[in-house]
Amino acid sequence: MSLTNASPEEAARAAKISSRRLATLPNAARNAALEAVHDALSEARETILAANAKDLELAKQSAANGDLSSSILKRLDLGRKGKYDDMLKGIRDVQGLEDPVGRVDLRTELDDGLVLQRQSCPIGVLLIIFEARPEVIVNIASLAIKSANAAILKGGKESIESFKAISTVISKALEKTDVPNASIQLVTTRDAVDPLLELSQYVDLVIPRGSNELVRYCQRKAHMPVMGHADGLCSIYIHSDADKSMTSNVIVDSKCDYPAACNSLETLLVHEDVLESILPEVASALIAQGVTLRCDNQSRSVLSKHLSQDQTSHIQDAADADYDTEFLDLTLAIRTINSTPQNKADAVDAAIDHINTHGSHHTDGILTSSQEVADRFYNAVDSACKFWNCSTRFCDGMRFGFGTEVGISTNKVHARGPVGLEGLMIHEYRLSGNGQGAAMYGSGGRQFKHKKLPL
Amino acid sequence: MSLTNASPEEAARAAKISSRRLATLPNAARNAALEAVHDALSEARETILAANAKDLELAKQSAANGDLSSSILKRLDLGRKGKYDDMLKGIRDVQGLEDPVGRVDLRTELDDGLVLQRQSCPIGVLLIIFEARPEVIVNIASLAIKSANAAILKGGKESIESFKAISTVISKALEKTDVPNASIQLVTTRDAVDPLLELSQYVDLVIPRGSNELVRYCQRKAHMPVMGHADGLCSIYIHSDADKSMTSNVIVDSKCDYPAACNSLETLLVHEDVLESILPEVASALIAQGVTLRCDNQSRSVLSKHLSQDQTSHIQDAADADYDTEFLDLTLAIRTINSTPQNKADAVDAAIDHINTHGSHHTDGILTSSQEVADRFYNAVDSACKFWNCSTRFCDGMRFGFGTEVGISTNKVHARGPVGLEGLMIHEYRLSGNGQGAAMYGSGGRQFKHKKLPL
Numbered sequence: 001m002s003l004t005n006a007s008p009e010e011a012a013r014a015a016k017i018s019s020r021r022l023a024t025l026p027n028a029a030r031n032a033a034l035e036a037v038h039d040a041l042s043e044a045r046e047t048i049l050a051a052n053a054k055d056l057e058l059a060k061q062s063a064a065n066g067d068l069s070s071s072i073l074k075r076l077d078l079g080r081k082g083k084y085d086d087m088l089k090g091i092r093d094v095q096g097l098e099d100p101v102g103r104v105d106l107r108t109e110l111d112d113g114l115v116l117q118r119q120s121c122p123i124g125v126l127l128i129i130f131e132a133r134p135e136v137i138v139n140i141a142s143l144a145i146k147s148a149n150a151a152i153l154k155g156g157k158e159s160i161e162s163f164k165a166i167s168t169v170i171s172k173a174l175e176k177t178d179v180p181n182a183s184i185q186l187v188t189t190r191d192a193v194d195p196l197l198e199l200s201q202y203v204d205l206v207i208p209r210g211s212n213e214l215v216r217y218c219q220r221k222a223h224m225p226v227m228g229h230a231d232g233l234c235s236i237y238i239h240s241d242a243d244k245s246m247t248s249n250v251i252v253d254s255k256c257d258y259p260a261a262c263n264s265l266e267t268l269l270v271h272e273d274v275l276e277s278i279l280p281e282v283a284s285a286l287i288a289q290g291v292t293l294r295c296d297n298q299s300r301s302v303l304s305k306h307l308s309q310d311q312t313s314h315i316q317d318a319a320d321a322d323y324d325t326e327f328l329d330l331t332l333a334i335r336t337i338n339s340t341p342q343n344k345a346d347a348v349d350a351a352i353d354h355i356n357t358h359g360s361h362h363t364d365g366i367l368t369s370s371q372e373v374a375d376r377f378y379n380a381v382d383s384a385c386k387f388w389n390c391s392t393r394f395c396d397g398m399r400f401g402f403g404t405e406v407g408i409s410t411n412k413v414h415a416r417g418p419v420g421l422e423g424l425m426i427h428e429y430r431l432s433g434n435g436q437g438a439a440m441y442g443s444g445g446r447q448f449k450h451k452k453l454p455l
Numbered sequence: 456m457s458l459t460n461a462s463p464e465e466a467a468r469a470a471k472i473s474s475r476r477l478a479t480l481p482n483a484a485r486n487a488a489l490e491a492v493h494d495a496l497s498e499a500r501e502t503i504l505a506a507n508a509k510d511l512e513l514a515k516q517s518a519a520n521g522d523l524s525s526s527i528l529k530r531l532d533l534g535r536k537g538k539y540d541d542m543l544k545g546i547r548d549v550q551g552l553e554d555p556v557g558r559v560d561l562r563t564e565l566d567d568g569l570v571l572q573r574q575s576c577p578i579g580v581l582l583i584i585f586e587a588r589p590e591v592i593v594n595i596a597s598l599a600i601k602s603a604n605a606a607i608l609k610g611g612k613e614s615i616e617s618f619k620a621i622s623t624v625i626s627k628a629l630e631k632t633d634v635p636n637a638s639i640q641l642v643t644t645r646d647a648v649d650p651l652l653e654l655s656q657y658v659d660l661v662i663p664r665g666s667n668e669l670v671r672y673c674q675r676k677a678h679m680p681v682m683g684h685a686d687g688l689c690s691i692y693i694h695s696d697a698d699k700s701m702t703s704n705v706i707v708d709s710k711c712d713y714p715a716a717c718n719s720l721e722t723l724l725v726h727e728d729v730l731e732s733i734l735p736e737v738a739s740a741l742i743a744q745g746v747t748l749r750c751d752n753q754s755r756s757v758l759s760k761h762l763s764q765d766q767t768s769h770i771q772d773a774a775d776a777d778y779d780t781e782f783l784d785l786t787l788a789i790r791t792i793n794s795t796p797q798n799k800a801d802a803v804d805a806a807i808d809h810i811n812t813h814g815s816h817h818t819d820g821i822l823t824s825s826q827e828v829a830d831r832f833y834n835a836v837d838s839a840c841k842f843w844n845c846s847t848r849f850c851d852g853m854r855f856g857f858g859t860e861v862g863i864s865t866n867k868v869h870a871r872g873p874v875g876l877e878g879l880m881i882h883e884y885r886l887s888g889n890g891q892g893a894a895m896y897g898s899g900g901r902q903f904k905h906k907k908l909p910l
Contacts, residue, residue, distance in 0.1 A: 024834040108856050116855055123867045204867040225868045246890025253892025378885050379479040390888030400571055401563050401905035412578045412659040413680045414868040417884045429872045430833050433845030435701025437708025450856035
C-alpha cells in the first residue's frame with residue numbers, strides 16, 4: 001500500500017497496471033501477502049495506536065465544540081478493548097476464505113477440440129470511499145488482496161493519522177511480497193474523489209461505505225458502476241393471522257437492536273384485524289425501549305384506548321413524509337392496512353404496494369402464519385431481502401454466513417443484498433481450439449455440439 | 456405491448472408496476488403469452504409485411520439520395536426469404552428455454568428454523584434501444600416476457616411502420632394473456648430517450664444494441680447501469696511457436712467472416728521470429744480477400760520482399776492511430792512484437808501490454824503451440840473473452856451455446872462477454888424463521904450454524 005501523493009490520474013493508472021499483475025498471482029502469493037500485513041500490523045501496534053491517539057485528541061476537541069457526534073468519536077478509537085485484535089483477526093479470516101479467483105462455472109465442448117470455459121476473475125480496480133472507522137482500511141485492503149483486485153482507498157479525514165500510520169506499515173510489509181505496492185493506494189485529499197469518479201478507463205467499480213449523502217454523491221458523479229445502497233427504509237407487515245407470541249420480539253429486535261443500521265425497521269404496517277389484539281403489546285414493548293411512534297388515525301385511536309397516559313405521550317400523528325423517512329433513530333412510523341370487504345387477502349397486496357412504493361428495496365418482512373401469504377409477499381415485493389417471521393436485522397453478510405461483507409447492495413445488477421467476496425469478482429471466457437474458424441459452421445457446414453463438460 | 460403515447464415518465468411508471476405483476480407469473484403463463492404472440496404474428500404476416508414495404512419504400516428513396524447505406528436497406532427487409540419464419544421460430548426458441556426465474560443457488564440453515572435462500576429473479580424494467588432491424592423487436596419482446604422483465608423498446612426510425620404494425624399485433628395478443636399490456640411498450644419518438652435515461656426510479660437497466668455512438672451516448676447519459684460494449688477492437692497475437700498450418704485460416708476467418716462485426720479482427724500482432732516464415736502466407740490470404748494491411752516498418756519490409764508488386768499495393772504504412780482503430784471494414788493493422796535478447800517469453804508480455812493498452816477488452820486471441828504461453832496470455836489479458844488457436848468470431852451467444860443472445864458486454868460487473876438470458880436476471884434473498892431476533896446471537900448468546908442445505 002502506498003500513501004499516494006500522485007495525481008488522481010497517475011494513481012488510478014498505476015492501480016490499473018498493478019491490477020493486471022495482481023490478477024496473475026496464485027492464492028498462495030496473495031495469502032503470503034496477507035500474512036506479512038498481519039505480522040507487520042501486529043508488530044506496529046504501539047506506533048499505530050499512538051497515531052490513533054492523535055486523531056482521537058482532535059476528535060475530542062471537535063466533539064466538545066459540537067462539531068462531531070459522540071458515536072463517531074467512539075468508532076474512531078482503535079485502542080478500545082479487543083478492537084485491535086479483532087482487526088488483526090479479520091485479516092486471518094479473509095486469508096482463510098476459499099480462493100475466489102479462477103472458479104470454473106461453465107465448461108462446454110463447442111465442437112471437437114474447441115472447448116469453452118467460464119471462470120471467475122477479479123473486477124480490476126476498486127475505488128472504496130469510506131468514513132471514519134480506522135480498522136476499515138485494513139479490512140478493505142485484505143479483501144482487495146484476497147480477491148486480486150487493486151484498490152484505491154479514500155477514508156474520512158477524522159482518521160487521517162491512523163490511516164497514514166496503517167498504510168505506511170502495510171506498504172512496507174507488501175514490499176517483501178509479490179503483491180505490487182500500487183495495488184493498494186491510500187488517497188488522503190478530499191478533492192481527489194471527483195476526478196477519480198470520472199476515470200472510468202482505470203476505475204471499474206466504486207464502493208461507497210458511509211452515509212446516504214456519500215452514496216448518493218457517488219451515484220450521481222461516478223462514470224463507472226457504483227455498488228451499495230443509499231437508503232435502508234425497511235418495513236414489516238403484521239398480517240391478520242400473525243402469531244402474537246413472536247410479534248413483539250421480532251418488531252423490537254428489528255427496531256431497537258441497532259436503530260442507526262440500514263437494516264433496522266422504519267415503518268410498521270399493521271392489518272386492521274390485529275390493531276386491538278396485537279398492536280398494543282408491540283407498542284408497549286417499543287415504548288419501553290424509548291421508541292416514539294408516529295401513527296395514522298386508525299392505529300392511534302386504538303392505542304389511545306389500550307395504553308397508559310404515560311405511554312401515549314410517546315405517540316405522535318404521522319405525516320405523509322414519515323412513511324418515506326429513514327429515521328435511523330428510535331422513531332417508528334405505523335400505518336394500518338385495511339382489507340376490502342370482498343377479499344381479506346387484498347390486504348397483503350395493499351401492504352406490498354406500500355412497500356414497493358415507499359420502501360428502499362433493501363429488506364422487508366412479513367409476520368404471518370400462512371405459507372401462501374408469505375409466498376405472495378415473497379413473490380411480489382421488489383426488495384433485495386424478504387423476510388418471513390424474523391427480524392430485518394438478519395440482513396447482514398456475517399449473519400448470512402458469507403464470512404465477510406463488502407456491503408449491502410440494492411442494485412438491480414451484479415450483486416444484490418449482503419455482498420461477500422464474490423461481489424468483487426466477475427467472469428471471463430476462455431476458448432481453446434486447434435485452428436477453427438467460424439465460417440466452417442452453419443448451414444451446409446459443421447454443426448456445434450454444445451456438449452456440457454463436467455466442471 | 457402497447458404503442459405508447461404516454462409521457463416517458465408515465466410509460467416508465469406503468470412498466471414498473473407491470474414488472475411486479477409479471478414477476479409473479481409462473482413460467483406456464485409467460486410461455487402461454489409467447490404462444491399467443493407467435494400465433495398472432497403468424498396470422499398477421501401480410502399486414503406486417505405491407506407495413507414493412509412502406510418502410511422499405513422510404514428507405515430506398517433515402518438510399519438513392521445517399522442518405523442510407525445499402526447494408527441498412529438490406530437489414531430492413533422483413534420479406535426476404537426465410538426471414539419472417541426465422542422471426543417466428545425465434546419466439547419458439549425462447550419459449551423452449553429453461554425458466555430463468557426462481558433458480559435457487561444457495562440454501563443455508565442459519566439456525567434451527569431460520570433458513571436462507573437465494574434465487575434468481577427478474578431485474579425489473581429494461582430500456583432497450585436498438586436500430587433498424589424490424590425483427591429485433593420481436594426477439595426482445597420474447598426475451599423480456601420469458602425472463603419476466605418489463606421492457607420499454609425504442610427502435611430506429613427507419614423501421615417505424617414495421618414496429619407499429621408488429622406492436623399492434625403483439626398488444627392485441629397479450630390482451631388475452633396474463634402478461635400485463637404495459638409490460639412491453641414501444642416508444643417511437645426520439646426525444647423520449649433522454650428523459651427515460653434519467654428515470655432511474657423506474658428503469659433498472661439500459662441495453663443499447665447498435666452503433667458505438669449509440670452505446671457511448673447511453674453510457675454518458677444514463678442514470679442507471681448500461682449493459683453492452685461500445686468498441687470491439689479485437690487483436691490476435693501470433694507467437695514465435697505458432698502452428699503455421701492453422702494461422703492463415705484463423706486470421707482470415709477472424710478478419711473476413713463478417714468485417715463489420717464487433718468480434719472481427721482489427722489488429723494483428725506478429726512475433727519477429729515468424730515475420731518471414733508465417734506472415735507472408737497470412738498476408739497473401741488476407742489480400743486475396745480484399746484486405747488492406749497497415750503495417751509497421753518491420754513487417755512491411757519483410758512483406759515487400761516476399762509479396763508480388765500487385766500484392767504490396769494493398770500494404771500501407773500504419774499510423775499510431777491505426778492501433779487504436781476499430782475499422783469494421785477490410786482494413787487490418789499489423790505490428791511486430793520483439794523479444795528482448797535475454798528472454799524470448801518477454802514478447803508474450805509485450806503483446807499482452809499492447810492488447811491491454813490499445814484493445815477494447817472484448818475478445819483477444821493468441822496463436823501458440825505452448826500451453827504455458829497460452830496460460831500466461833489467458834491470465835494477464837484483461838478481456839471478456841480470450842481465445843487460443845481459434846477465430847475471434849466465435850465470441851457469440853449462439854456459438855457459445857446460450858440459445859439466445861442479449862448482446863456482448865465488456866462491463867466489469869454483472870455480465871461480461873456474450874450475454875444470454877441470465878444477463879437479464881438478478882437474485883434475491885428469502886429468509887424464513889419462527890420469531891428470531893438478531894440480538895439473540897453473538898457473544899454469550901446463540902451461535903449461527905450456517906449449515907449448507909441441498910439445493
